[in-house]
Amino acid sequence: MNYQVVIKNIETVNEVEGYWSDEDFIQLLEKFNYPDGATAEKKNLPELLEMAISDYEPNEAAEIVLTYKLSEELNEGQIQQISHNMLIDKVCEEYPEIHLQGTMYHVNQLLFKAYNGKFPNAKASVVQFSMKPIYEDAVKILTKENVLKLLNNGLSDRNLIKRLFExxxxxxxxxxxxxxxxWELNTADNKNYTLVTSENxxxxxxxxxxxxxxxxxxIEEEV
Known part of the structure; x- marks a missing residue:
């Protein structure tokens, strides 16, 4: 199917709004020994968490947040190693398990804010675009895979996705x-989309x- 692709806006951001829920903040406050999160005003939860986090050494705080988000994916030793590496490198851009990079980005940026820059500042891209069939009226629900393949013709050969997954x-x-x-692919009409990924x-x-x-x-299914 032939598509007309129009890139409408590309924004670089330091954090993706809405990733951390109020429940996340409350749970994390408990883990940082602040038990009154459940009774605090919702609007104050992010600031309270930043204050609670800053009472800990950076690598200790990283270990707590990583454990909260990734304990089912990583073992204790891996989390300890990452919590130290995060202070030096943008682990969320380099970690070999690509499906974990998004979560690591959100953890990194939470810690970056809490420690006023002791962690490297990783960035995300929010891309707004449209993808419309040219010759057909039928609208296909596009997957993340579909969208990346359709973006290919507009990307430079220097783009990391094209270089690694040509x-x-x-x-x-x-x-x-x-x-x-x-990390996110949102659409209300299956024509206009918003995509969130790493700036990397x-x-x-x-x-x-x-x-x-x-x-x-x-894609042809293998027999």
Whole structure:
């Protein structure tokens, strides 16, 4: 199916609003020995958590938040190692398990704010675009994989996704890593989309065109 792709806006942000829920704040406050989070005003929860976190050494705080978010994915030793590495490097951009990078980004930025910059400042990209079939009226519900493949024609060859996943981006083969590369994909009408990912994966400089055509082929199932 042929699509007309229009990139409408690309914004670089320090945090993705709405990721941390009130319940997250309350649970984390308990873990940082502030038990009154449940009775605090909701609007004060983020500030209270920042204050509670700052009473701890940075690597200790990182270990607590990482354990809260990733204890089912990582063991204690891995979390301890990451909590130390986060003070030096943007682990959320380098971690080999791509599906964990998004969560690590949100943890990193929570700690970055709490410690006024002791952690590296990682950034996210919010991309707004439209993808509309050219010759057909039928609207296909696009997946993260579909969207990345359709963006391929507008991206520079220097783009990290194209360099690491050239075959998956350009050929009619599965691209399971897309689920981890794209953190959020939202649409109200299956034509206009908002995508959230790491600035490391996609940023304004990666695009050589902002209006272009792309073809999306159905991936053939292996027999």
């Amino acid at each position: 075959d998956q981006m350009s050929q009619n083969i599965p691209f399971p890593e897309a689920e981890g590369i794209v 994966w996609l940023n304004k400089e990666d695009f050589t065109q902002f209006e272009f055509e792309s073809v999306l082929e159905e």
